Amino acid sequence: MAGLTGHPVLEIGDKFEELQNNIINNNKNKEVIDKARLVVKGEENSNNNNNNQGGERDMAPPTSNSLHRSGSRPQLDLSKAAIQGNSEERDPTILLPNQSDDISHFALDIGGSLIKLVYFSRHEGQSIDDKRKKTVKEISNGSRRSYPILGGRLHFVKFETSKLNECLDFISSKQLHNGRIDSHYWNSEATNKENAVIKATGGGAYKFADLFKERLGVSIDKEDEMDCLVAGANFLLKAIRHEAFTHMEGHKEFVQIDHNDLFPYLLVNVGSGVSMIKVDGDGKFQRVSGTNVGGGTYWGLGRLLTKCNSFDELLELSQRGDNRTIDMLVGDIYGGMDYSKIGLSASTIASSFGKAISDKKELEDHRPEDISLSLLRMISYNIGQISYLNALRFGLKRIFFGGFFIRGHAYTMDTISFAVHFWSQGQAQAMFLRHEGFLGALGAFMSYEKLGLDDLMVHQLVERFPMGAPYTGGKIHGPPLGNLNEKISWMEKFVLKGTEITAPVPMAPPGTTGLGGFEVPSSKGGTLRSDASALNVGVLHLVPTLEVFPLLANPKMYEPNTIDLSDHCELEYWFTVLSEHLPDLVDKAVASEGGTGDAKRRGDAFARAFSAHLARLMEEPAAYGKLGLANLLELREECLREFQFLDAYRSIKQRENEVSLAVLPDLLMELDRMDEEARLLTLIEGVLAANIFDWGSRACVDLYHKGTIIDIYRMSRNKMQRPWRVDDFDLFRERMLGSEGKKPRPHKRALLFVDNSGADVVLGMLPLARELLRRGTEVVLVANSLPALNDVTAMELPDIVAEAAKHCDILRRAAEAGGLLVDAMTNTLDGSKENCSSVPLMVVENGCGSPCIDLRQVSSELASAAKHADLIILEGMGRALHTNFNAWFKCEALKLAMVKNQRLAEKLIKGEIYDCVCRYEPAS
Ligand SMILES: CC(C)(COP(=O)(O)O)[C@@H](O)C(=O)NCCC(=O)O
Numbered sequence: 013m014a015g016l017t018g019h020p021v022l023e024i025g026d027k028f029e030e031l032q033n034n035i036i037n038n039n040k041n042k043e044v045i046d047k048a049r050l051v052v053k054g055e056e057n058s059n060n061n062n063n064n065q066g067g068e069r070d071m072a073p074p075t076s077n078s079l080h081r082s083g084s085r086p087q088l089d090l091s092k093a094a095i096q097g098n099s100e101e102r103d104p105t106i107l108l109p110n111q112s113d114d115i116s117h118f119a120l121d122i123g124g125s126l127i128k129l130v131y132f133s134r135h136e137g138q139s140i141d142d143k144r145k146k147t148v149k150e151i152s153n154g155s156r157r158s159y160p161i162l163g164g165r166l167h168f169v170k171f172e173t174s175k176l177n178e179c180l181d182f183i184s185s186k187q188l189h190n191g192r193i194d195s196h197y198w199n200s201e202a203t204n205k206e207n208a209v210i211k212a213t214g215g216g217a218y219k220f221a222d223l224f225k226e227r228l229g230v231s232i233d234k235e236d237e238m239d240c241l242v243a244g245a246n247f248l249l250k251a252i253r254h255e256a257f258t259h260m261e262g263h264k265e266f267v268q269i270d271h272n273d274l275f276p277y278l279l280v281n282v283g284s285g286v287s288m289i290k291v292d293g294d295g296k297f298q299r300v301s302g303t304n305v306g307g308g309t310y311w312g313l314g315r316l317l318t319k320c321n322s323f324d325e326l327l328e329l330s331q332r333g334d335n336r337t338i339d340m341l342v343g344d345i346y347g348g349m350d351y352s353k354i355g356l357s358a359s360t361i362a363s364s365f366g367k368a369i370s371d372k373k374e375l376e377d378h379r380p381e382d383i384s385l386s387l388l389r390m391i392s393y394n395i396g397q398i399s400y401l402n403a404l405r406f407g408l409k410r411i412f413f414g415g416f417f418i419r420g421h422a423y424t425m426d427t428i429s430f431a432v433h434f435w436s437q438g439q440a441q442a443m444f445l446r447h448e449g450f451l452g453a454l455g456a457f458m459s460y461e462k463l464g465l466d467d468l469m470v471h472q473l474v475e476r477f478p479m480g481a482p483y484t485g486g487k488i489h490g491p492p493l494g495n496l497n498e499k500i501s502w503m504e505k506f507v508l509k510g511t512e513i514t515a516p517v518p519m520a521p522p523g524t525t526g527l528g529g530f531e532v533p534s535s536k537g538g539t540l541r542s543d544a545s546a547l548n549v550g551v552l553h554l555v556p557t558l559e560v561f562p563l564l565a566n567p568k569m570y571e572p573n574t575i576d577l578s579d580h581c582e583l584e585y586w587f588t589v590l591s592e593h594l595p596d597l598v599d600k601a602v603a604s605e606g607g608t609g610d611a612k613r614r615g616d617a618f619a620r621a622f623s624a625h626l627a628r629l630m631e632e633p634a635a636y637g638k639l640g641l642a643n644l645l646e647l648r649e650e651c652l653r654e655f656q657f658l659d660a661y662r663s664i665k666q667r668e669n670e671v672s673l674a675v676l677p678d679l680l681m682e683l684d685r686m687d688e689e690a691r692l693l694t695l696i697e698g699v700l701a702a703n704i705f706d707w708g709s710r711a712c713v714d715l716y717h718k719g720t721i722i723d724i725y726r727m728s729r730n731k732m733q734r735p736w737r738v739d740d741f742d743l744f745r746e747r748m749l750g751s752e753g754k755k756p757r758p759h760k761r762a763l764l765f766v767d768n769s770g771a772d773v774v775l776g777m778l779p780l781a782r783e784l785l786r787r788g789t790e791v792v793l794v795a796n797s798l799p800a801l802n803d804v805t806a807m808e809l810p811d812i813v814a815e816a817a818k819h820c821d822i823l824r825r826a827a828e829a830g831g832l833l834v835d836a837m838t839n840t841l842d843g844s845k846e847n848c849s850s851v852p853l854m855v856v857e858n859g860c861g862s863p864c865i866d867l868r869q870v871s872s873e874l875a876s877a878a879k880h881a882d883l884i885i886l887e888g889m890g891r892a893l894h895t896n897f898n899a900w901f902k903c904e905a906l907k908l909a910m911v912k913n914q915r916l917a918e919k920l921i922k923g924e925i926y927d928c929v930c931r932y933e934p935a936s
């Protein structure tokens with residue numbers, strides 16, 4: 013039969029059909045094809061799944077939830093670390109002789125109005141008892157770096173100082189003061205409570221020391237406040253990618269700080285009072301000024317003048333205020349005119365509260381809203397102005413503002429920025445910090461010896477935004493949520509509370525009038541969320557094993573995201589795509605957990621949580637740092653995991669693997685009948701065509717509901733006519749096969765970043781890997797550490813490879829050489845064990861649990877494997893288009909994907925849905 017694109021291999025579609033008939037006649041295999049139909053027709057609902065659950069679970073490869081992206085260790089004192097006992101055993105005990113047992117888990121900054129608490133929590137124990145263990149050792153040359161030792165997270169929580177008891181209850185409920193979590197890991201005796209010492213800064217460290225001793229039995233070790241502020245700020249500015257930002261006229265922009273060019277700067281900490289600190293380096297600073305007119309002044313005066321009950325209420329009032337009724341403006345003095353000679357417009361405030369002297373009004377005659385706004389502007393301008401004058405005094409260009417007075421409040425930041433800009437005539441810039449209120453607490457935390465926190469680098473920290481955790485200490489939510497059930501009930505309350513909680517921080521630009529200052533701030537949501545600033549702070553995962561992918565040509569310039577979500581249309585489009593996909597995803601997730609009542613409740617909570625994230629980000633796209641499409645897709649996966657859906661597509665993946673493995677031998681036979689050139693083309697076509705099996709694409713899911721796997725595969729092959737929309741195949745062929753009779757040298761090692769399970773990996777990437785192996789190139793299959801949609805994981809791959817190897821000597825020998833076939837090879841094709849001299853086929857995890865990959869943060873395993881690679885192949889929309897489409901590498905790169913989204917096809921390649929990309933780039 014003629015091939016669909018003129019190549020004989022394309023009989024594979026027919027082979028599928030033939031196979032189907034054969035299989036149907038064969039009772040043993042009938043189930044396989046039935047299952048395949050179920051999958052592709054989208055008939056898999058919770059009921060079906062319910063029925064199948066037991067059997068499928070038994071057959072499924074072990075879920076990889078034991079491998080976490082952030083599943084490695086906090087930087088503790090690892091010197092002289094050694095494995096105790098047999099290093100080959102599962103979960104060997106690791107001794108840390110220089111690690112002291114009494115590591116405390118939290119530190120406090122007890123201020124006049126707020127208590128800020130930073131605490132450290134540990135990951136659960138992990139195991140990499142998978143078939144890759146040998147591979148891992150192989151690649152990392154026997155180094156032990158890939159053993160999971162410890163993992164950790166930093167949480168940021170705040171309480172009102174007046175509610176100190178809530179804070180003590182929280183510490184007590186989490187047993188933070190007992191070091192209980194650690195003792196389990198370090199094999200130590202429970203920490204001696206009597207001697208427990210915790211670090212704290214701020215005035216309350218002195219004031220409440222006795223209470224801590226009485227209630228928790230711990231002593232407070234007081235740390236200097238300025239030391240802590242500076243240590244906290246330096247850490248954040250060096251270690252968090254999107255920490256500092258400017259905020260001008262409602263527009264927030266993250267600032268990339270060059271670590272080598274950070275100092276000197278002015279740190280302005282606006283707490284109850286204000287400190288201005290000139291920072292010259294780590295531990296090198298001088299408090300150069302300050303002002304007693306700060307957050308406490310705003311709150312104190314505001315409370316007296318407006319009878320407000322809380323700081324946040326006062327701030328919220330300002331949203332609806334009009335300060336012109338109470339402030340004396342230049343125009344009030346100059347009969348409505350500007351004082352242009354000295355550059356003051358009519359709307360400039362000439363005297364804060366100045367009108368109150370001339371009016372015959374009493375306090376009751378003024379609106380509390382106007383008073384609050386006038387007060388806010390007075391204090392913010394004053395802080396901005398004094399800060400600038402101090403920056404000028406020491407020749408400092410950069411001013412960072414922190415402290416809880418700011419509270420992520422757009423108008424406050426705009427006012428301070430305006431003052432700095434105005435007085436410096438644009439020469440200095442105000443910058444704000446996302447962890448604004450936690451500088452002191454973080455600094456106190458870092459003062460514990462041997463923590464090694466200050467050595468952490470940007471790529472070793474991953475910030476996550478779990479639902480519930482940031483909602484702290486407020487009247488509605490209580491402290492961060494401890495267990496899943498609490499979280500779900502909280503989500504249920506959350507929905508009852510409606511939009512009040514998701515109401516955005518007002519972001520509308522507060523209309524300026526040139527030099528004259530701002531008009532009344534426009535209030536978008538009407539309410540200012542009480543925990544506005546806390547919401548901008550996630551949980552920091554400390555992952556010292558993450559590394560920058562060493563083959564990036566220019567890591568500093570690297571931007572993983574291709575789609576710029578700062579374009580509002582783009583943002584809206586992708587938000588709609590994700591919202592519309594949600595019901596289907598919830599169905600799959602609930603089904604994957606057996607469709608039980610508990611799973612449904614979790615599914616519901618997940619949907620609410622993810623929708624809340626979307627709503628929040630829609631209102632303030634930069635709320636969680638710079639937002640790209642990859643972040644959104646990852647957030648969705650993280651959110652699923654938060655509600656304990658560890659592998660929503662588990663059964664779908666398994667069925668597609670089975671069906672694809674069943675037709676693999678036919679495909680390999682067809683390939684082997686071809687000459688080199690036809691084979692290479694067919695292999696690339698195969699990768700592109702099989703990338704259609706993508707459960708994350710709306711269009712593809714619709715297809716699966718309409719046709720069988722065979723129809724879809726055929727349709728996909730039919731689309732394979734060259735030229736593809738981006739088609740560098742000829743270049744790649746020349747590199748692989750040479751021209752004019754010259755044989756090029758084969759690649760030494762290729763990293764194949766695989767994408768989806770089923771046909772994608774089995775009929776697409778594995779045959780391509782086999783071709784490379786055949787040519788003497790070592791192949792490393794790079795797969796996700798954690799499940800994401802229907803992507804294949806590093807944990808699942810060895811079983812798939814073992815199955816494939818049963819039908820192919822090349823794969824078998826290579827997999828054996830790569831240590832992948834440990835015990836799976838009882839059944840080889842010919843039973844022969846000789847000839848193990850093949851180049852190895854290996855599997856490494858990439859460190860991610862997302863459909864995309866940010867190459868600034870990959871597993872150390874991958875970084876290690878990359879060192880000898882001279883070719884990388886990135887496959888799929890997530891890894892090759894949404895991210896890395898514009899990335900340059902030090903080695904050759906091949907980017908292969910089918911575009912399964914109409915809009916992306918139009919925007920990125922001026923094409924149509926199902927068009928393909930084959931981009932080949934020589935080393936740069
Ligand atoms: C999530 C995905 C990136 C996965 O694609 P893949 O990497 O598997 O090729 C892709 O399915 C996607 O962008 N989906 C959303 C757009 C849509 O539904 O059209």
Ligand SMILES: [Mn+2]
Pocket residue numbers: 706767768801802803863888890
């Ligand atoms: Mn995928």
